[in-house]
Amino acid sequence: MSPYQEALAWIDRHPGTGSTISLVKLVLSLWNAEFGFSFRECIHNLDEDRTALALRMVTHFAARGEDSELVAAGHLLCRDYPHLWEIAEVGDAAKEKRRAALEAEAGARDRG
Secondary structure (H helix, E strand, O other): OHHHHHHHHHHHHOOHHHHHHHHHHHHHHHHOOOOOHHHHHHHHOOOHHHHHHHHHHHHHHHHHHHHHHHHHHHHOOOOOOOOHHHHHHHHHHHHHHHHHHHHHHHHHHHHH
16 A cells, blocks of 8 residues: 555545644645645644654655656545645745745846
8 A cells, every 4th residue: 555545544534633634735745846835734743653654655755756646646635625725725826926026126136
């Protein structure tokens, strides 16, 4: 069983819990670079076993990249947790807006 499948099994057995939300955030963050939750935010409330699962997911991703199991898990969780996707979209838009403003300020200083 892949770590993504293990996470999906946990999520399915423990809907609505803090650990479930954290694992969903991590899977979605690995699946889509625009999903902006930090690793710290994804593991801050996990117990030792769920933290170990999170580390297995990150290690799996580092070794294999976005594989078919991650894509399948991402699609499923995006459908089942749309509010987290919406939060991520808002956060990403805010980051992009701030980044553009900082670049514009730096450009103005360079010209001035």
